[in-house]
Structures are given as C-alpha cells and as structure tokens.
Amino acid sequence: MPVVELAAVSKAYESKVAVRHLSLSIEAGQMFGLLGPNGAGKTSSIRMMMGITLPDSGRVELFGKPFDRRSLDRVGYLPEERGLYRKMKVLDQLVFFGQLHGLSGEEARKRALDWTARMDISTVLDKKTQELSKGMQQKIQFIATLLHDPGLVVMDEPFSGLDPINATLLQDALLELKANGKAILFSTHRMDQVEKLCDSICLINNGEAVLSGRMREIKSRYERNRVIVEFDGSADFLKSDEVAVANNYSGHAQITLKPGGDAQKLLHEAAAMATIYRFELVEPSLEEIFIQTVGGKADA
Amino acid sequence: MRNMLLVARREYLEQIRGRAFRFSTILVPVLVIGLLGVSAFTGRRMGRGKHIVVAADNAALAADIRSNLLEDKRAEYRVDVVAPVTDQDREQLLARVEKKSIDGLLTVDDSAGDAPHVTYISQSSTDLLDTGDLKTAVSYGLLNLRLTQRGMTPEQVHALVENVPVETLQVSSNGKTGKGQGMAPFYKAMLMTFLMTMPILLYGLDMARSIVEEKSSRIFEVMLSVTRADDMLTGKLVGVGAVGITQIAIWLAAAVILSTSALLHPLLSGDIKIRFTLMEAIFFPIYFVLGFFLYSAFFSGLAATCETAQDLQMYVSLAVVPTWASFAILPFLLSNPNSRWVVAASLFPPTAPLVMMPRIGLSMPPAWQIALSVALLLLTIWAVVWVASRLYRVGILMYGKRATLPELLRWVRYS
Numbered sequence: 001m002p003v004v005e006l007a008a009v010s011k012a013y014e015s016k017v018a019v020r021h022l023s024l025s026i027e028a029g030q031m032f033g034l035l036g037p038n039g040a041g042k043t044s045s046i047r048m049m050m051g052i053t054l055p056d057s058g059r060v061e062l063f064g065k066p067f068d069r070r071s072l073d074r075v076g077y078l079p080e081e082r083g084l085y086r087k088m089k090v091l092d093q094l095v096f097f098g099q100l101h102g103l104s105g106e107e108a109r110k111r112a113l114d115w116t117a118r119m120d121i122s123t124v125l126d127k128k129t130q131e132l133s134k135g136m137q138q139k140i141q142f143i144a145t146l147l148h149d150p151g152l153v154v155m156d157e158p159f160s161g162l163d164p165i166n167a168t169l170l171q172d173a174l175l176e177l178k179a180n181g182k183a184i185l186f187s188t189h190r191m192d193q194v195e196k197l198c199d200s201i202c203l204i205n206n207g208e209a210v211l212s213g214r215m216r217e218i219k220s221r222y223e224r225n226r227v228i229v230e231f232d233g234s235a236d237f238l239k240s241d242e243v244a245v246a247n248n249y250s251g252h253a254q255i256t257l258k259p260g261g262d263a264q265k266l267l268h269e270a271a272a273m274a275t276i277y278r279f280e281l282v283e284p285s286l287e288e289i290f291i292q293t294v295g296g297k298a299d300a
Numbered sequence: 301m302r303n304m305l306l307v308a309r310r311e312y313l314e315q316i317r318g319r320a321f322r323f324s325t326i327l328v329p330v331l332v333i334g335l336l337g338v339s340a341f342t343g344r345r346m347g348r349g350k351h352i353v354v355a356a357d358n359a360a361l362a363a364d365i366r367s368n369l370l371e372d373k374r375a376e377y378r379v380d381v382v383a384p385v386t387d388q389d390r391e392q393l394l395a396r397v398e399k400k401s402i403d404g405l406l407t408v409d410d411s412a413g414d415a416p417h418v419t420y421i422s423q424s425s426t427d428l429l430d431t432g433d434l435k436t437a438v439s440y441g442l443l444n445l446r447l448t449q450r451g452m453t454p455e456q457v458h459a460l461v462e463n464v465p466v467e468t469l470q471v472s473s474n475g476k477t478g479k480g481q482g483m484a485p486f487y488k489a490m491l492m493t494f495l496m497t498m499p500i501l502l503y504g505l506d507m508a509r510s511i512v513e514e515k516s517s518r519i520f521e522v523m524l525s526v527t528r529a530d531d532m533l534t535g536k537l538v539g540v541g542a543v544g545i546t547q548i549a550i551w552l553a554a555a556v557i558l559s560t561s562a563l564l565h566p567l568l569s570g571d572i573k574i575r576f577t578l579m580e581a582i583f584f585p586i587y588f589v590l591g592f593f594l595y596s597a598f599f600s601g602l603a604a605t606c607e608t609a610q611d612l613q614m615y616v617s618l619a620v621v622p623t624w625a626s627f628a629i630l631p632f633l634l635s636n637p638n639s640r641w642v643v644a645a646s647l648f649p650p651t652a653p654l655v656m657m658p659r660i661g662l663s664m665p666p667a668w669q670i671a672l673s674v675a676l677l678l679l680t681i682w683a684v685v686w687v688a689s690r691l692y693r694v695g696i697l698m699y700g701k702r703a704t705l706p707e708l709l710r711w712v713r714y715s
Contacts, residue, residue, distance in 0.1 A: 073526075078522075088310075088314060096310055
C-alpha cells in the first residue's frame with residue numbers, strides 16, 4: 001500500500017498551469033526525490049499532498065485512503081518557506097506543534113526534550129526563536145517536523161541554506177528515518193543530493209512528469225558514454241574519431257563519446273600515446289540525464 | 301475545533317505574557333489617573349484667588365458687583381472697589397494691570413443711562429471663566445440698580461432674580477419617573493463610545509499587525525499543513541478577543557478599586573456621578589465581542605493581502621471611517637436617542653456596537669431594535685469572516701507584492 005499516491009493530479013492558477021496530470025506513488029521505507037527546476041511545480045504538488053490547496057482534477061491518497069485532513073497528523077512537513085513564531089520560546093513552540101499534530105501536552109513536552117538533547121540544543125529551550133542563529137532555528141524546525149513520529153515526511157528543499165555540518169546531520173537523520181520504515185519525500189533542484197539519497201525519483205518540468213521511476217532503472221536507460229581519463233604524456237588521443245567532446249585539465253580529461261563510439265578502441269589509442277593511471281567509463285549523472293531530458297525546455 | 305482552541309490558547313498566552321500587554325495594562329490606568337490629577341489640579345487653580353478692581357462712577361453699583369463676585373466662594377476672588385472713579389484713577393489702575401499688581405480691571409461706565417459701557421482689562425486674553433463670572437455679576441448689579449431706581453426694594457429685586465432650580469426628571473420605558481442625572485448621561489455616552497471604540501480598534505489593528513508579522517516570518521505554510529485556515533483565523537480572533545476582555549476586566553477592576561479608595565477621592569469628588577445599570581453591564585460585553593469580531597475579521601482579511609505594515613496603513617485609514625461616523629453621530633444621539641438617524645446607525649452593523657451601547661445608556665431602546673442589531677451584526681460577522689478567511693487562506697501564502705482589487709476578488713471566488 002503506497003503511503004502517498006497522486007493520480008493524474010492537475011492544478012492551474014488563473015492562466016498558469018502549475019501541475020498537469022501528475023502521478024506518483026511512494027512506499028513505506030522509500031526515499032523519494034521530487035526534482036525539477038525552479039517553478040516546475042514541485043511546491044504546488046506538495047501543497048496538494050498536504051491539503052493546503054485542492055487539485056482541480058485527479059486524486060490524492062494518503063496512507064491508502066482518499067485525502068482526509070485527519071491523516072495529516074501522521075505527516076511531517078518542512079516547507080521551503082521555513083517559519084517559526086519568532087517571539088515564542090523554543091520549548092513552547094515545539095509543544096505547540098506537537099499538540100497540533102494530536103500529541104498530548106505532556107507527551108509533546110517529553111519528546112521535545114528528547115529531541116533537543118539529541119540535536120544538542122537543550123540549552124536554548126527557554127530562549128525566544130528570534131534570539132537564535134539560523135542553523136539553530138533550522139534544527140528546531142526539523143524537530144517540529146518529526147516530533148509526532150510521522151509515517152510520511154515531506155521536505156521541500158530541506159538542504160537549502162544549511163551549513164555542511166547541519167546538512168550531514170539532516171542527511172543522517174533522513175537515512176535513519178528511512179531505515180525505520182518511514183516514507184520520505186523531498187523536493188529539490190540539487191541533483192547531487194537526490195542521486196546520493198533517493199531510491200526513486202520523479203522529474204517534473206513545466207508541471208509535467210518527464211521522467212519517473214527507480215533511480216537504478218532510470219540510469220540504466222541511458223548509455224554509458226562518458227569517460228574519465230587520468231594520464232601522463234601526449235593528449236593527442238583526445239582527437240580520436242571516437243570522441244565527441246573532450247575537456248583536458250592537465251592530465252585529467254573528461255570525455256563524451258560520439259554516439260556508437262567505442263571506449264575500448266579509445267583506451268588502446270590512449271595507452272599507445274600516454275601512461276594511463278585511470279580510465280573509467282562512468283554512467284551519466286542525474287544532472288546530465290535531467291539536461292538531456294528537459295533540454296532547453298527548462299525555465300531555470 | 302481542537303486546533304482552533306490550541307491556536308486561541310497560544311495567541312492568548314503569548315500576548316498575556318508579552319511585555320506590550322503588561323505595559324499597556326499598567327500604563328493606561330496610570331495615564332488616566334495622571335490626567336484626572338492634572339485636570340483636577342488645573343481646574344482648581346484656574347481663575348482662583350484673582351485680584352480684581354471694580355471701577356465705576358456709581359458706588360452702590362460697584363459694591364453690588366463686588367458682593368456678587370464674592371458670592372462665588374469657589375473662585376476666591378479678591379475684589380477692590382474704586383468709586384466714583386476719575387480719569388487719573390483709571391490710568392493708575394491700568395498701570396497696575398500692566399505691572400500685574402492686579403489681575404484685572406472691570407470698569408462700568410453708567411453715565412449714558414440705559415446703555416452702560418462695561419470693559420474688562422487683563423493680561424490674559426483667554427480667561428473665559430472670568431468673563432462668564434463678570435458678566436453675571438455686572439448684569440445682576442445693573443438689574444438691581446435699575447429696578448431699585450424704579451421703586452423696588454432690594455428684597456423684592458432679590459426675590460425676582462433669584463435662581464430658579466430646574467429639576468430634570470427621566471421617564472423610563474415602564475412609565476416610572478425618576479430623577480435625571482444632569483450632565484452624567486453625556487459623559488456616560490462619551491465614555492461608552494470611547495470604551496467600545498478604542499479597544500475594538502486597538503485589538504483589531506493588533507491582530508492585523510500580527511498577521512502581517514507572521515506572514516513575513518513564513519509561519520503560515522507550516523500551520524496550514526496541520527490546521528485549516530478558518531480554524532487559524534477563528535482561533536486568532538478568539539485568542540486576541542480574550543486578551544481584550546482580560547485587559548478591560550483588569551482596567552474596570554482597577555477603576556472600581558481606585559474609585560472606592562481614599563487615594564482618588566479628592567480627584568473624583570465632582571458633581572458628576574456615572575452609574576451603570578444591569579442592562580448596560582449585560583450588553584456591553586455582548587456588543588464589545590460582536591464589534592471586536594466584526595472589525596478584527598475585517599482587518600485580518602485586509603492584513604492577509606498586505607506585505608508590510610506600510611501596506612496595511614493605507615487600509616486602516618479606510619477601516620476606521622465607521623468609528624469616526626459613530627463619534628459624529630454622538631450629538632444627535634444625545635439630543636434625541638430615538639431619532640431616525642440614530643436608530644439607523646444603531647442597526648447598521650459597522651456602527652451598531654458603538655451607537656447602540658450609548659443608546660441603551662441614555663434611554664432603553666425597544667427590544668426588537670436590540671435583537672435586530674445583534675442579528676444583523678451576527679450575519680455580517682459571518683459574511684466578513686467568510687470573505688476574510690478566503691482572503692486569508694490565499695493571501696498568507698502570497699509573497700512579493702500587495703494584491704490589487706481584481707486579484708482580491710479572484711481570491712474570494714476561487715479559494
């Protein structure tokens with residue numbers, strides 16, 4: 001049973017179609033990446049999932065049932081536009097959000113204390129949010145999203161604005177949630193993070209899904225036509241008939257083969273001219289797949 | 301419902317704990333006491349103990365004016381008489397006014413017969429109290445003189461011009477005739493309009509400002525993922541309304557304690573006594589809550605469409621128009637609380653809470669009018685909350701610019 005399912009969902013604002021016939025489904029224990037350039041329709045899709053806006057057509061299901069606001073108690077949502085009550089004290093804020101998600105005041109307080117200890121911010125419980133650093137506020141938002149132990153975690157651009165330490169902390173926490181069987185959806189335009197973390201993706205552009213499925217399966221659809229060579233000696237092999245484009249950075253070359261180009265033949269030519277330390281036929285990155293798929297159609 | 305109450309509780313506790321609440325709760329009574337003190341002090345000092353010289357050709361007239369002035373014990377005048385007066389005396393007296401060795405010179409030239417020439421010379425051009433007192437004293441003096449010249453005895457004149465007290469009586473709706481309260485109803489109507497208007501406006505604006513602030517803190521998207529826009533708006537209205545009622549209750553409690561304590565007794569010992577009836581005590585909270593909901597919901601809808609406090613300012617000046625209209629209607633209200641315009645204003649929802657309450661204080665309106673005004677208010681509140689929650693739902697997620705009127709209409713239609 002999918003934890004969340006969108007079936008042919010569409011949404012238009014005045015003259016602009018934000019989402020068009022979008023379908024996707026996320027299972028428990030799955031990390032799902034919703035990808036696309038800015039303005040592609042990622043946030044609009046998520047808002048329909050969260051009941052913030054209603055789809056013009058199509059179906060949204062949460063936890064195997066048609067959308068019902070009561071299901072939102074089992075969802076943790078970290079929107080791209082982060083927000084906390086600035087003048088509220090940290091502990092009061094966390095308890096408030098826990099209660100809104102159906103926890104009792106006492107239970108929310110207990111969990112807030114556990115989480116803040118885990119995230120190493122117990123010292124700020126009595127401080128107002130506006131007195132804290134941005135990194136600290138992001139940790140509090142993260143806790144508020146997870147305090148009620150949701151079955152579905154939705155994070156819109158979760159890594160934006162995070163320093164490397166907090167980004168790693170968040171990444172580890174997401175992996176732990178996944179290991180605990182939670183369904184996680186995060187939307188981003190940062191392909192490298194998706195590539196590293198997600199099992200499945202849906203790539204949208206101009207409101208439409210242009211590519212979706214399991215990551216491995218998608219990557220296997222694309223030809224391995226990129227070669228990385230580290231060498232010492234003549235670089236004349238880069239002019240080979242097999243090579244379409246080559247960038248040479250003093251002994252480190254990134255090569256794109258011509259369609260039907262033979263990597264083995266190129267290796268022989270290179271070995272004849274230079275000493276080869278590394279010759280790797282790499283699969284296309286998600287970013288390349290994205291550019292290849294969307295091409296010049298992307299807005300961003 | 302649970303989330304609405306949680307939002308209301310959060311709003312209430314955050315505001316009650318806030319510095320602004322403590323500050324205004326304490327500051328307003330302190331300011332009122334301060335103003336009362338200042339006005340009592342200045343009122344007592346104003347025009348008191350002045351040294352006036354009455355200069356006239358007729359010594360009897362001058363003495364009579366003097367005794368009339370001295371009759372006003374509160375004014376504590378010192379009055380000297382120079383009569384008959386010569387030109388040289390006049391010049392000397394003028395010099396004394398210039399040197400401020402006397403406060404004023406009253407000259408009465410009765411030589412022209414029936415048209416006496418009276419002047420009062422002082423260094424203060426704004427002493428209205430003095431001129432009022434002087435006019436009365438001179439008029440009585442001249443009247444006394446004329447009538448005694450025509451053969452009446454001073455006792456007969458006194459009996460003729462003695463003040464006739466007019467007792468004001470008020471007939472209540474059940475036909476009973478009771479003692480009127482003089483100027484008290486006027487002050488009570490002013491007080492009620494003020495007590496109703498200021499908190500409604502202040503809390504309505506507070507609500508609007510907090511929505512703009514929350515919008516800029518980007519809290520709404522998180523909130524909308526757990527609670528409905530209607531619950532958020534209603535919770536906020538209930539919470540802020542409860543703060544307003546708490547604050548007014550504290551002020552009233554403070555007023556009751558202070559008015560019965562010895563501390564304020566010297567300040568409140570005037571002639572005017574304002575008493576509130578049971579009906580007023582019942583209807584005040586009802587109209588306050590209805591007025592608060594109406595204006596706050598209206599302000600909230602507007603605030604959701606604004607980006608900054610400056611954007612909001614433009615709307616606020618329009619939103620307070622009905623309140624000023626209520627103050628404008630006060631004179632009509634006082635002269636005839638049951639006139640057509642006053643009845644209309646007490647039924648028209650935006651002005652109803654501000655006009656009906658003083659009306660109840662002055663003369664109890666028919667029950668159907670009260671019932672109709674409450675019903676119309678409830679209906680309007682429902683409509684305003686309906687529109688405001690739609691503006692709110694769309695507006696709080698819109699960033700970047702203030703919405704135009706056609707956009708607002710679209711928001712109401714499609715949300």
